[in-house]
Amino acid sequence: MQLGEAASEAAAACGYQVRLIPSPTLMEVWNECWGEGVVVFDATIDPPNQHNYKAATNSLLYSLYCVVLSRSYLPVNFRGHLEPIAPPYPQRWENGQLIERLRQRLLDLLPLLPKPAAAKSLKGMGNLIDKSLTPVLQKNKESFDIFLSYRGTHTQAAQRLVDESLQQQGKRIRIIRTDDMSYPDEVLSLQRRWQILRGIHASISAAHDFWVLWSDDYLSSWWTHGEIMSFASMTKKAKPNLRIINATESETSPSPRQLIPRLTRRQRRTIVKHFFLCNLPESLVRIRKLLDRRLARTLLGLRPDPILDRSFADSPLLECATCAQSRPMNRGLDVEGFLTGKLAPMQPLSAYALAQAQESGTLNCPECRALYRITSGPPRYWWHPTRGEQGTGPGGAVLEERPLYRAVLEQ
Numbered sequence: 001m002q003l004g005e006a007a008s009e010a011a012a013a014c015g016y017q018v019r020l021i022p023s024p025t026l027m028e029v030w031n032e033c034w035g036e037g038v039v040v041f042d043a044t045i046d047p048p049n050q051h052n053y054k055a056a057t058n059s060l061l062y063s064l065y066c067v068v069l070s071r072s073y074l075p076v077n078f079r080g081h082l083e084p085i086a087p088p089y090p091q092r093w094e095n096g097q098l099i100e101r102l103r104q105r106l107l108d109l110l111p112l113l114p115k116p117a118a119a120k121s122l123k124g125m126g127n128l129i130d131k132s133l134t135p136v137l138q139k140n141k142e143s144f145d146i147f148l149s150y151r152g153t154h155t156q157a158a159q160r161l162v163d164e165s166l167q168q169q170g171k172r173i174r175i176i177r178t179d180d181m182s183y184p185d186e187v188l189s190l191q192r193r194w195q196i197l198r199g200i201h202a203s204i205s206a207a208h209d210f211w212v213l214w215s216d217d218y219l220s221s222w223w224t225h226g227e228i229m230s231f232a233s234m235t236k237k238a239k240p241n242l243r244i245i246n247a248t249e250s251e252t253s254p255s256p257r258q259l260i261p262r263l264t265r266r267q268r269r270t271i272v273k274h275f276f277l278c279n280l281p282e283s284l285v286r287i288r289k290l291l292d293r294r295l296a297r298t299l300l301g302l303r304p305d306p307i308l309d310r311s312f313a314d315s316p317l318l319e320c321a322t323c324a325q326s327r328p329m330n331r332g333l334d335v336e337g338f339l340t341g342k343l344a345p346m347q348p349l350s351a352y353a354l355a356q357a358q359e360s361g362t363l364n365c366p367e368c369r370a371l372y373r374i375t376s377g378p379p380r381y382w383w384h385p386t387r388g389e390q391g392t393g394p395g396g397a398v399l400e401e402r403p404l405y406r407a408v409l410e411q
């Protein structure tokens with residue numbers, strides 16, 4: 001059976017009146033999102049190029065009354081507040097695995113119907129987002145108590161801490177596994193990194209406690225820098241409780257005051273701006289175009305900004321473990337380096353170098369010449385919303401395939 005028919009059957013069994021739209025247009029999806037009912041969107045990608053993304057809108061991702069359903073893994077930026085019903089990268093699920101989850105979601109939504117008037121007009125939108133987000137955030141909060149920040153070099157110590165906390169105090173720790181969005185050794189642009197960090201930021205905000213598993217190499221990664229910066233950027237009221245724990249007995253951890261930087265207003269604003277813009281690559285392209293026009297520059301007060309540089313979105317970066325080691329230990333957080341994209345272990349790779357590496361299977365760090373083995377995997381997808389008749393991606397694409405590269409240090 002097709003997914004559409006199976007989903008319709010499940011919805012009807014839950015007591016819904018069902019209308020199946022086989023190949024929806026953007027207008028139809030938009031109207032339904034603002035209509036009376038619940039929208040279930042089939043986001044499956046069937047190779048070579050069969051999918052409904054031309055009809056996709058952001059409302060699908062941010063409305064409590066929309067459910068994203070997919071047999072294939074989703075584009076990295078096709079995510080909103082609610083958990084989609086879709087397999088993690090790089091899996092595919094059968095209808096059976098999806099339908100049971102869908103049935104549960106539809107039953108959860110029944111008591112929230114009919115939709116309040118605010119859900120059907122733009123006027124009450126802000127209020128509604130707040131209201132519908134509260135139960136979502138509450139649900140996230142209940143699923144774990146502690147966000148644990150640690151280096152991949154100390155995974156075992158982290159796992160021990162998770163087990164002990166649950167056994168001794170009944171506390172659930174969240175360890176972020178980002179494989180669905182990126183692998184720890186994946187070659188990524190800064191835009192992708194910030195986009196993932198934005199999700200991590202949401203998890204830290206939802207936690208009661210934020211624990212740092214301190215090791216001498218804690219600060220030698222972009223990701224741990226990002227987690228501390230994310231925590232530092234929160235208001236005092238929003239901050240979870242901080243605890244710093246040594247990964248091994250031989251380490252001496254810094255005090256909270258030594259570890260957590262006091263950010264200036266400008267630095268805080270830069271973080272917010274990154275979180276906002278990293279998810280909107282098409283807006284970045286448009287702002288970049290405006291920058292080329294003097295009048296627009298003057299009128300809008302646009303200034304050149306590293307985030308508007310083409311390399312922010314397009315340049316793949318190698319996070320070099322060897323370069324990271326060569327910097328002095330415990331020097332503290334490099335706030336400006338992080339915010340300007342010039343953190344020590346980050347080495348920009350040219351598209352040419354990456355293409356060559358793919359052919360030869362190896363790559364040298366452009367800075368320290370350390371040798372990396374390059375592996376690839378199924379592509380990650382990027383969704384570019386439709387404007388007019390076309391997608392806003394390269395060449396009018398709605399769905400862009402981006403090759404995936406992982407770089408593993410040769411020992």
Ligand SMILES: [Zn+2]
Nearest residue numbers: 320323365368
């Ligand atoms: Zn290096």
